[in-house]
Amino acid sequence: MKPPIIPLEKLESLPVVYQATIPEKYRDMMGHMNIRWYLELYDEAGMPLFELIGLTAEHYQSNLAGGFDLEHHIHYLNEVHIGDTVAIRGRLLARSAKRLHYMLFMVNETRGLLASTFECVNSYADLQTRRTAPYPEAITVQIDSMLTAHRQLDWDAPVCGSMGA
Numbered sequence: 752m753k754p755p756i757i758p759l760e761k762l763e764s765l766p767v768v769y770q771a772t773i774p775e776k777y778r779d780m781m782g783h784m785n786i787r788w789y790l791e792l793y794d795e796a797g798m799p800l801f802e803l804i805g806l807t808a809e810h811y812q813s814n815l816a817g818g819f820d821l822e823h824h825i826h827y828l829n830e831v832h833i834g835d836t837v838a839i840r841g842r843l844l845a846r847s848a849k850r851l852h853y854m855l856f857m858v859n860e861t862r863g864l865l866a867s868t869f870e871c872v873n874s875y876a877d878l879q880t881r882r883t884a885p886y887p888e889a890i891t892v893q894i895d896s897m898l899t900a901h902r903q904l905d906w907d908a909p910v911c912g913s914m915g916a
Contacts, residue, residue: 766841768800770836773833775833782832783833784833789857790825804893819874825867832862839855844898844908851875854908854909872916
């Protein structure tokens, strides 16, 4: 797969859902951030993205609901070093009645580079039955609103091609 080439200014229209300065404990023997921490950072960014579409901790608790990640794809593009500051921006790509397809973009703000992309399919879940379930209508309205805005962007998301909602 060809590495995505996305000018950073194209990403600026996407919401920043998480920021972090990379701590010393993330260093590996190569002197940069170890790959396991990318998923940690993307995991931290997931909840703030979901909160933008109404999937808050309160929503999950009051509806006995949650979410299950079904598939991930991480593309490593540029090194992240200890002390670098990264910002993660989110873009919704598609949804079905039960699933959401989205991407996160890790920008190394210290170095001015796109460091990594994360593509995911996540499913809404009924935690009483531990099964996937349809999104409530109030949530689909918010998802669809953000999807409409993201579909109007003038650049294609660099999807892997094997995932979808």
